[in-house]
Amino acid sequence: MKNAVLNFPNAGESRLYGYGGKLIDFTIEKQLLDEEKWALFVEQFRIKLDSENQGWRGEYWGKMMRGASLTYRATKNEKLYSVLVGTIRDLLSTQEKSGRISTYTVATELKGGWDMWARKYVMLGMFYFLDICKSKALAKKIVNAMKRHADYIIKRIGNGKKQIGVFDTSWFVGGMNSYSILEPFVKLYVLTGEQRYFDFATFLVNEGLCHEFNLIEACLNKTMYPYQFPQTKAYEMTSCMEGLLEYYKVTGNPDHLRAVENFVDLVVESDYTIIGCCGCYHELFDNSSKTQTEPAANEVMQETCVTVTFLKLCAKLLSLTGNAKYAGYIEKSGLNALYGAVNNENQQMTRTGARRFAPNEEGIWVAYPVTLLEPFPFDSYSPLFHDRRGVRVGGCQVMQEGKTYGCCVCIGSAGTAIMGLFAVMKGGDGVYVNLYNDCRFKTDSFGDKISVDVYANPYQSKGAKINVNGKGQTFALALRIPDWAENFKVTVNGEAAKGEEKNGYLIINRAWGKDKVAVSFNAPVKMTVLNKKIAFTQGPITLARDCRFEDITKPVAITARNGKNVRAKRIKNSVFHSNVAYEITTKDGKITLCDYAQAGKNFDDEQCNITVWQEKK
Ligand SMILES: [Zn+2]
Incomplete structure (x- = not known):
């Protein structure tokens, strides 16, 4: 088992302030405390509207639960916690006797659409909630529900005679949407130790995570860029990579880590734009490192789901490898693409009214006359060349009473929360500062309670002041050396700091009392x-x-x-x-x-x- 080198702080250990902190509060206020919205998403599992158009309404609950649980971890907002307990109990009540938790009917399940994808999100929502769950009894209920839900899938999906192949569960994007269920299956194996979950994960990995080519081998070989692969859907492919990284943690097979690291290298080289998103033709990898200067086709480019999924993958790699280059990607994607997609000026999105496209019963994409127009907290696409924001809602589905929601709207809060959680992280040897942004951090992970308070505004890139209160304990303070920073210098109590440069950090190891650290750099x-x-x-x-x-x-x-x-x-x-x-x-x-x-x-x-x-x- 490969363990993390760096970990996110636990709930209550850190709090991001400044602009990024305000955006976290914005998601809580405008989205995550909205009990009607949670109820609407759970209701999809009762009324099974997804059956009618092979839809993905079933992803909304788990996706927003993942963001909400991370947001709780970043804020310890107890009001939020109680709302989440309410909705997870509501969701558990939709489980059928057979173990199924699905937005499809049995007659239409596991064929052609987004049922597996939605079931993945059910499990992920539960896992992220488990990370913050305070009740042992509730946690036990969740784990039992998840096992029954997973067992239903294992029984029906596979290479056996009466089983359904993974590709037959989705006609889209080479089945990568279905294959991405790898991530929660590995997590379930780690949680329960039950072999069948690992075996199912291995089955998915052995299939190469895509119907048309072996995604893992393609990343290992590095002979093509992702935009040259037979399938190029950015979000689903990146999701598969998240699963492969979880699988690597269990197997320790270096090829699996290398495939994921290669994937990120290939994306950054060929498909990473100046604001840190990927894919400028529709929601596809398209060599956007080069194509990003051109006008968007049909106003669709740089999907917010891609920004957040790439950021999440980089956060996992940062945690596993301790290599600061991944923190650099999170910084760029977060401060630009992600924060640009937050509707923090509270626009009513009146212009998206005629442009909420969703598949109808025949699976044809049509513009829905939206009867109930409501603003969303996140925008779906990010323009770069003479264009406007807020024109389309990505991954839109129509629900009861004309209510709509979108895939990107559900994913955003995971991004804003991760920005708070990655700013200062915990390593085995000390505290790692990744983002020079106002942040208060305290922990008793190293013995007595210590605190590290960062004062900085990343939009002014002028350096940072850091107050350490180490109670005389010896630990490392690791300061990220951004690759854009010129004349990077650090002093401790006014004297040049003595430290070692490693993995993109300056690591200062000493007994810390009440010390003042100053980080300075230029960024013209x-x-x-x-x-x-x-x-x-x-x-x-x-x-x-x-x-x-x-x-x-x-x-x-x-x-x-x-x-x-x-x-x-x-x-x-x-x-x-x-x-x-x-x-x-x-x-x-x-x-x-x-x-x-x-x-x-x-x-x-x-x-x-x-x-x-x-x-x-
Ligand atoms: Zn999306």
């Missing part, structure tokens, strides 16, 4: 050129133009110093709220930019275009 505004278009970044922050500032359509004439640095002045944004704003000097005068996360958040307005890439004059 830089220009990136791609396909005769330019974009600007500052440290981990991607900058965008917003039509509220000025006309953003004209090509920009600019030359960078040293090929990269540009003349930029930080200004106060008096037009709308943003985390940071800059005036950049061009040959035709000044242009204004702000952080991508807050650009174009006024998407109910007639005009709200933004652009990250601009034509170079």
